[in-house]
Amino acid sequence: MNSGIVLLADDDKAIRTVLSQALTRAGHRVRSTGSASILWQWIEAGEGDIVLSDVMMPDGDGIELLPNIKRKRPDLPVIVMSAQNTVMTAIRAAQAGAYEYLPKPFDLREVISTVERALATGQSGTASAEQPDGEAEALPLIGRSAAMQDVYRVIARLTPTDLTVMVSGESGTGKELVARALHDFGRRKQGPFVAVNMAAIPKELIESELFGHEKGAFTGATQRGQGKFELAQGGTLFLDEIGDMPLEAQTRLLRVLQEGEFVTVGGREPIKTNVRIIAATHQDLRRLIKAGLFREDLFYRLNVVPLTLPPLRERYDDIPDLARYFLRRAADEGLPQKGISRDALEALKAHNWPGNVRELENLIRRLAVLSPEDTIDADTVEAEFAQSPVMAMPVVDEQESMTQAIERHLKKMFANYEPGTPTPGLYDRVLRELEHPLITLTLHACRGNQVKAAEVLGINRNTLRKKIRELDIPVTRGKNVVY
Numbered sequence: 143m144n145s146g147i148v149l150l151a152d153d154d155k156a157i158r159t160v161l162s163q164a165l166t167r168a169g170h171r172v173r174s175t176g177s178a179s180i181l182w183q184w185i186e187a188g189e190g191d192i193v194l195s196d197v198m199m200p201d202g203d204g205i206e207l208l209p210n211i212k213r214k215r216p217d218l219p220v221i222v223m224s225a226q227n228t229v230m231t232a233i234r235a236a237q238a239g240a241y242e243y244l245p246k247p248f249d250l251r252e253v254i255s256t257v258e259r260a261l262a263t264g265q266s267g268t269a270s271a272e273q274p275d276g277e278a279e280a281l282p283l284i285g286r287s288a289a290m291q292d293v294y295r296v297i298a299r300l301t302p303t304d305l306t307v308m309v310s311g312e313s314g315t316g317k318e319l320v321a322r323a324l325h326d327f328g329r330r331k332q333g334p335f336v337a338v339n340m341a342a343i344p345k346e347l348i349e350s351e352l353f354g355h356e357k358g359a360f361t362g363a364t365q366r367g368q369g370k371f372e373l374a375q376g377g378t379l380f381l382d383e384i385g386d387m388p389l390e391a392q393t394r395l396l397r398v399l400q401e402g403e404f405v406t407v408g409g410r411e412p413i414k415t416n417v418r419i420i421a422a423t424h425q426d427l428r429r430l431i432k433a434g435l436f437r438e439d440l441f442y443r444l445n446v447v448p449l450t451l452p453p454l455r456e457r458y459d460d461i462p463d464l465a466r467y468f469l470r471r472a473a474d475e476g477l478p479q480k481g482i483s484r485d486a487l488e489a490l491k492a493h494n495w496p497g498n499v500r501e502l503e504n505l506i507r508r509l510a511v512l513s514p515e516d517t518i519d520a521d522t523v524e525a526e527f528a529q530s531p532v533m534a535m536p537v538v539d540e541q542e543s544m545t546q547a548i549e550r551h552l553k554k555m556f557a558n559y560e561p562g563t564p565t566p567g568l569y570d571r572v573l574r575e576l577e578h579p580l581i582t583l584t585l586h587a588c589r590g591n592q593v594k595a596a597e598v599l600g601i602n603r604n605t606l607r608k609k610i611r612e613l614d615i616p617v618t619r620g621k622n623v624v625y
């Protein structure tokens with residue numbers, strides 16, 4: 143085991159005590175202080191093997207100290223802890239060269255294991271030359287929940303890289319916002335951010351949309367047109383709704399990513415690509431792969447760094463911050479300025495939010511306009527929920543039978559393969575597509591009770607178990623799985 147001398151700085155004595163005890167028990171030696179200037183004295187004197195520092199101390203800021211530490215002791219790893227756990231704290235820490243950023247309250251085991259990892263690799267973070275932007279800057283993302291902290295840490299770690307990122311999450315969880323933050327705080331922030339939505343482009347236009355076309359390349363191409371790849375040169379290309387990309391276009395995209403160059407429609411000269419790719423989807427790509435609708439090799443090219451955004455119902459704690467933020471924004475845009483009561487916030491927390499943050503944003507806007515009082519109260523919120531109970535739910539045609547729904551999907555799938563035919567094994571793939579939701583929803587209805595679910599389905603218990611394994615169906619007891 144790597145034991146070392148930990149320089150611990152935090153103005154909260156209780157935290158110092160807890161951390162010192164835990165670190166000592168794990169075999170390290172600890173020097174602790176509540177002062178940034180004492181910490182700096184130790185570092186200057188060459189003491190310690192690792193620094194564990196709070197951000198806000200009465201006589202200084204742990205992150206502001208970082209550039210000096212990097213200059214004086216470039217190999218000394220610094221772990222930054224903070225209760226100011228916004229996305230900007232994470233990004234500032236990463237940009238100033240912190241080894242790791244730990245939001246408070248922290249898990250002691252995580253602190254110890256991070257310390258030991260840093261001691262073992264003896265490596266400090268990569269300090270970027272750039273100074274973090276001004277402190278008072280507006281936050282690109284709102285929310286301090288544990289679920290969002292994980293997202294912030296990934297974003298922060300990615301700022302000094304050009305790695306390809308796959309952002310997934312339900313509709314309205316902030317995928318595009320995260321893609322923008324990755325660009326705005328990344329190395330290419332001076333370059334363009336170009337978004338293209340695969341679901342919005344007719345199939346036959348996708349190639350020219352992505353790669354551009356020459357004059358006369360097809361009917362209607364009266365002049366040369368730049369594609370998104372060209373427009374995004376030097377910057378970031380955001381491929382939104384990547385799961386909706388037709389197979390043929392997937393093949394083209396894969397080749398471009400592999401070869402690092404593209405040719406316009408009707409053109410001959412290859413053009414070198416210089417774009418950072420961020421893709422996003424609300425679909426389960428692994429299931430699309432199994433169904434033969436998404437290329438596995440393309441998936442692995444894009445899924446270099448996966449980043450999953452939590453649905454709003456998994457971070458109810460963020461609702462008050464988000465609600466107040468959207469009220470402020472509404473007021474900035476000229477809508478009436480409103481406050482919101484504590485009860486109203488509780489009422490918001492009781493909702494399931496199938497449309498996630500977007501649904502909340504829209505609701506708050508409506509409330510800002512509709513609420514007769516200066517402060518939005520619980521009754522107004524409840525009345526609004528009662529009025530639009532299915533708000534943001536996907537539009538389902540109630541008249542559509544299951545057979546019609548399946549037929550609609552199959553037609554779309556066959557169209558996707560045109561002019562070719564689907565890859566062999568279609569029968570089994572389609573059945574799996576059907577079995578997956580059937581079994582998942584039955585299990586859900588039976589609260590995870592497999593004996594009951596087998597009975598409802600009318601199949602043998604062992605058959606059900608086998609299917610669950612084969613289809614990778616998550617088994618959870620109780621009713622905490624929401625669809």
Ligand SMILES: Nc1ncnc2c1ncn2[C@@H]1O[C@H](COP(=O)(O)OP(=O)(O)OP(=O)(O)O)[C@@H](O)[C@H]1O
Pocket residue numbers: 282283284285311312313314315316317318319320424499500503
């Ligand atoms: N963490 C957040 N803080 C502030 N605003 C947010 C946050 N997350 C989402 N929003 C807002 O919610 C709305 C939806 O976000 P966004 O468009 O990024 O979602 P999405 O995941 O791309 O949705 P879709 O899958 O429907 O395209 C936007 O107006 C965005 O500004």
Ligand SMILES: [Mg+2]
Pocket residue numbers: 317318382
């Ligand atoms: Mg989006």
